[in-house]
Amino acid sequence: MSGNVNDRAVPDVRLTSVHNFRDVAGPGYALVPDGTMSRGVVYRSTALAVGEEDLDVLERLGVTAVVDLRTEDEIAKQPDVVPAGADYVAVDVLAGHTSAATLTTFDDFGVEDARREMALTYERFVLGDDERAAFGRAVHALAASSGPAIVHCTAGKDRTGWVSAVLQLLAGVREEDVLADYLLTRTHSVDFVSAIRSFVEAEMPEHLAVIEVLIGVEEEYLRRSLDHLTREFGDARRYLVEGTGLEEPVVEALTERLRRR
Numbered sequence: 001m002s003g004n005v006n007d008r009a010v011p012d013v014r015l016t017s018v019h020n021f022r023d024v025a026g027p028g029y030a031l032v033p034d035g036t037m038s039r040g041v042v043y044r045s046t047a048l049a050v051g052e053e054d055l056d057v058l059e060r061l062g063v064t065a066v067v068d069l070r071t072e073d074e075i076a077k078q079p080d081v082v083p084a085g086a087d088y089v090a091v092d093v094l095a096g097h098t099s100a101a102t103l104t105t106f107d108d109f110g111v112e113d114a115r116r117e118m119a120l121t122y123e124r125f126v127l128g129d130d131e132r133a134a135f136g137r138a139v140h141a142l143a144a145s146s147g148p149a150i151v152h153c154t155a156g157k158d159r160t161g162w163v164s165a166v167l168q169l170l171a172g173v174r175e176e177d178v179l180a181d182y183l184l185t186r187t188h189s190v191d192f193v194s195a196i197r198s199f200v201e202a203e204m205p206e207h208l209a210v211i212e213v214l215i216g217v218e219e220e221y222l223r224r225s226l227d228h229l230t231r232e233f234g235d236a237r238r239y240l241v242e243g244t245g246l247e248e249p250v251v252e253a254l255t256e257r258l259r260r261r
Contacts, residue, residue: 010040017051031172065145095130136244169236171258
């Protein structure tokens, strides 16, 4: 990535055809010990099924990379619409584990199973060797982008939420702000969640209770990942270097890119 942007010149980007599209830096989160997180570097969203008007917005923004964290099956069902001039990088960060999007195909999969699977998914973000390696590839693609990048999954909350949290922690954002930003998905995905709920109620109401768990955004999930990160690696930098295999110069350059002083 190139040098720091002037965040004050970076406008808020609003899309109408994609839910939960927002800057990973938020309003320019305060950093420890000083400075703010650079805006306009990495954006996050749900699947990038953008309409023509929103595609024009992204192209004017100068997006140079789209990093898709979904499985092959998820991508096949809803391919991304990639802005002209942007590199598309697909990285299945679930590393072969079942996606929450398909769990309801099992008739005996209940609410407690869903809660347990969500907890395990967030644990694997930190403890799973294959998952860490995949997240390393995803972050490397973001770091290699010469301009604004977009990272996303299907719902833009779990896999995308973890990448966003790692980038924020790497920059120096306080953990309480990281958690608060994670929970903002509840606000930014109201219509998305409502549409899913309406579909389930009409087509497979017997799965509604399970779906409510799978589409939920709960602080305890991210805290589980953060607790494991602290115990296993100490901080986001060591997680990326020692856990995901990213080279130190890449992590250092990305860290500087994410900070505005």
